[in-house]
């Protein structure tokens with residue numbers, strides 16, 4: 001699937017992300033070769049920026065793949081003084097692969113690994129979290145929101161990938177479960193007075209949402 005944002009814009013934005021460690025570059029090369037849907041450099045940098053800005057120490061990631069997005073959060077948490085980043089994916093093999101990459105990057109002791117369904121894993125893990133990142137299957141986005149809202153601390157930040165969903169959300173004839181999931185999730189979070197949110201049009205659209213600390 002192609003991104004809603006033209007390639008030349010993505011490449012332009014990626015070109016301003018400072019050089020990454022060799023291991024992270026190897027993860028990017030792996031995605032280019034296999035087509036595995038990682039976040040990409042400019043979106044990774046945005047995640048890192050937000051996590052540094054709010055001084056996040058506890059991050060829960062939903063749908064972590066082989067740990068590319070996790071690496072950006074782990075870097076922020078390490079620089080913020082240490083803490084935990086939960087890596088959650090339902091595929092044992094991807095979890096093993098992530099462990100290898102993230103250990104090579106020096107994030108042993110920060111990343112906690114869970115193999116299983118991510119919304120259920122979040123339900124079962126004690127909060128609160130400073131930051132939650134959501135990149136699971138898109139049809140599951142709407143049902144994940146109440147669990148996220150419960151586990152995020154007031155003043156915490158939610159980041160969600162793929163809100164432009166390869167342009168399929170603009171296609172009035174597209175009613176796949178994933179497209180409808182993205183549409184419904186977007187409607188829910190942008191109309192809920194408990195959140196302040198913005199969709200940043202990097203690559204496939206990254207939502208950044210602040211959970212208000214004052215009563216809605």
Ligand SMILES: C[S@@+](CC[C@H](N)C(=O)[O-])C[C@H]1O[C@@H](n2cnc3c(N)ncnc32)[C@H](O)[C@@H]1O
Nearest residue numbers: 038039063064065068069089090117118136137
């Ligand atoms: C888009 S990829 C993740 C990429 C990763 N966030 C990154 O940018 O490097 C999503 C991954 O999460 C897994 N996944 C999707 N829905 C999930 C769910 N509900 N629970 C656990 N894993 C899930 C997929 O199988 C895939 O490996």
